[in-house]
Amino acid sequence: MSAILEKFLSTQARVDESAIQPLPNSQKIHVTGSRSDIQVPMREISLSNTQLNNKQEKNLPLTIYDTSGPYTDPKSSIDIRKGLTEIRKPWIEDREDTQRLPQTNSQYSHQQANDPSLDHLRFPNKKLPRKAKKDCNVTQMHYARQGIITPEMEFVAIRENQRLSEYKAQCFRQHPGQSFGAQLPNEITPEFVRSEVAKGRAIIPANINHPEIEPMIIGRNFLVKINANIGNSAITSSISEEVDKMTWAIRWGADTVMDLSTGKHIHETREWIIRNAPVPIGTVPIYQALEKVGGIAEDLTWEIFRDTLLEQAEQGVDYFTIHAGVRLAYVPLTASRLTGIVSRGGSIMAKWCLAHHQENFLYTRFEEICQIMKAYDVSFSLGDGLRPGSIADANDEAQFAELETLGALTQIAWKHNVQTMIEGPGHVPMHLIKENMDKQLACCGEAPFYTLGPLTTDIAPGYDHITSGIGAALIGWYGTAMLCYVTPKEHLGLPNKRDVREGIVTYKIAAHAADLAKGHPGAQIRDNALSKARFEFRWEDQFNVGLDPDRAREYHDETLPKESAKTAHFCSMCGPKFCSMKISQDVRDYAAEKGIETDSAFTQGMAEKAAEFRHQGSKIYREA
């Protein structure tokens, strides 16, 4: 393990080649906002023509949401050692409510910066942190409540629309959805974004020290988002592996990434990740605080924790998981559980509370934490420290007691205009999932819900991306704003790059299935485009419109690798004579030849059959 760690050298850090490969038939486009520096990235997939008997019909390119940042833009040159362009810098500076600090406020950051033994690991292009000017509140919620539409808000409005108005001209089919009370306007305006942020129904995680991000929004009335967890552990992984996981995660579609490192060089690893991340980064600061006290929960203090908050806020972490709902009185409620407290943060705080027989300091110091959050615009992700870790423990008293407390804390955070979302379970059987969403909406004033899965059964270690993808799709449909992925390695080990991809694609499926079921305007455009390509045997288009073009192509080519198979009217599943889509097309051709519309051909056929049936005495079974 340490052999791998030693291999990392700042001077030799390189971008992962696999993260900068162009996506097939895709082009990075930017939609410009009201000012020229609002450049909202999207991916445009071009499609081939439909071959009709003697002419060709054009298929318009497809615009899709793009989380991959400049990595997939051939026009940008990536230098991991420099970090990404600070696109938000002018927006932050124009507000004139922040200042550069002469040095960091965190003692720990100061120590790390002056430790020569870390020179070879350190991110080379480090800048001084920014902080709110005295008595200023720099949160997006604060601006929103003052009626200000920030460039960040306008950016997310354009981003959420995905150029839908341009597709409206074409008629596309979409089923009406069942949104369970979510309000999904046909067009997202910057004013709608502002009002949702003002009401606390959505958050735009955007630390003033993370000017590199392309802003995104998390809320029930927007597209469902997904988060990917990465980070090292004491057992395995290095700085470069974690940076590679981040760039890999956004390539496949992670909307935010959490760095959950608990191993060596947490501070340095995070710096490399943030400086190169175009998506918001979340952390659980108590993990690093625990590292600082040698892993002994009882030795945690408010002072060490506070310094860790400053350290991470000044590095640019966009949201903090804070397990402030694990109150001393709730710990005994977990005694009869099958799997106790499975949340890392939750178990650490429970141990501290019991050892000192004192109320959780994250709870008692909550307003002091808010003061720090609003000076950098770090959003809260109020931790579900008492989430169920097994089907047996789902929806129990401990879990819902904590949820009530998270609701009360949300009100305090909102009093300080600190953006807040709520973390949710966990392990929950399907029929108990809806109660989680309903209770969260009721307790937490419609603050966005952010759930881990939930895993709908415990019996499939090795496949928990699937056990949880099922729960994620359901809870996303009911109104969860962001789905935290679970990889196939859950309960078994630290995920590697392969697991990250598997987890993300699984969660992209869950999130999109939820968008479709909610009736999100335009959600069906991509499904329609893929199905049309499939029906017309435009194999390349079928691969490219999908969430994982590489795998689709690989699977197809496993049996029919020849170029000629890319126009064949069958695949190896049914073969040429049994391909139903081919036969169905023959039916249409036949009808066209006979000069009858397909619909009426069917109707006519049905009428003839029906008459015959009646003639035979309307018996279902005819005597032999």
Ligand SMILES: C[C@H]1O[C@@H](n2cnc3c(N)ncnc32)[C@H](O)[C@@H]1O
């Ligand atoms: C809360 C969730 O976070 C995941 N988790 C915890 N640490 C890491 C890490 N270093 N990398 C990826 N996932 C992690 C756990 O699998 C749990 O499901």
Ligand SMILES: Cc1ncc(COP(=O)(O)O)c(N)n1
């Ligand atoms: C949705 C969700 N819930 C919880 C955590 C934190 O992990 P833990 O609670 O185990 O410290 C997380 N990262 N995401």
Ligand code: SF4
């Ligand atoms: S995933 Fe592994 S280390 Fe984490 S709680 Fe479960 S058994 Fe413990």
Ligand SMILES: [Zn+2]
């Ligand atoms: Zn679990």
